[in-house]
Amino acid sequence: MGDVLIVILPVLILAAVIWALSTALKPRNSGISDAEKYQLDLAVRSAEHYASQVQAATAAQARVDAATRPSQNEQQQSQQEDHARAALRAQAGSSPGVGQHGYQGAILPGGQLNPQFALQLQSMARNGQKIQAIKLLRQATHSDLLTAKKYVDRL
Secondary structure (H helix, E strand, C coil): CCCHHHHHHHHHHHHHHHHHHHHCCCCCCCCHHHHHHHHHHHHHHHHHHHHHHHHHHHHHHHHHHHCCCCCCCHHHHHHHHHHHHHHHHHHCCCCCCCCCCCCCCCCCCCCCCHHHHHHHHHHHHHCCCCHHHHHHHHHHHHHCCCHHHHHHHHH
């Protein structure tokens, strides 16, 4: 049994020394440092966050556009309805009622702005009377200042 130990013990010690040397000399990280990994991860997360913010802003802008600017088909339909109402009034011999500020009937039953009222706002905005146009729109629609300003700015 002693002869076996004399042969096996040096072989085990040699194997342990070879393993220790190979482990010590092997490079720990063949790639990038922990700081570089953190910076790359932070850059990826930042890019993803920016992309989600852009997407959210685009969706919000689309909602504002949809709420403040009717589609062309809806405008045409509302204009046709206005012409039909005007024809009925002309046949009946009555004139359309206008309030003290000239904006009664500014909102049609579908929630859209009356095209004549929109044209009035547009001419005011183009003639440098944006503040008056915003005031008139706010009085007629009971909208907040930001919504009215955005609408008038788009005219």
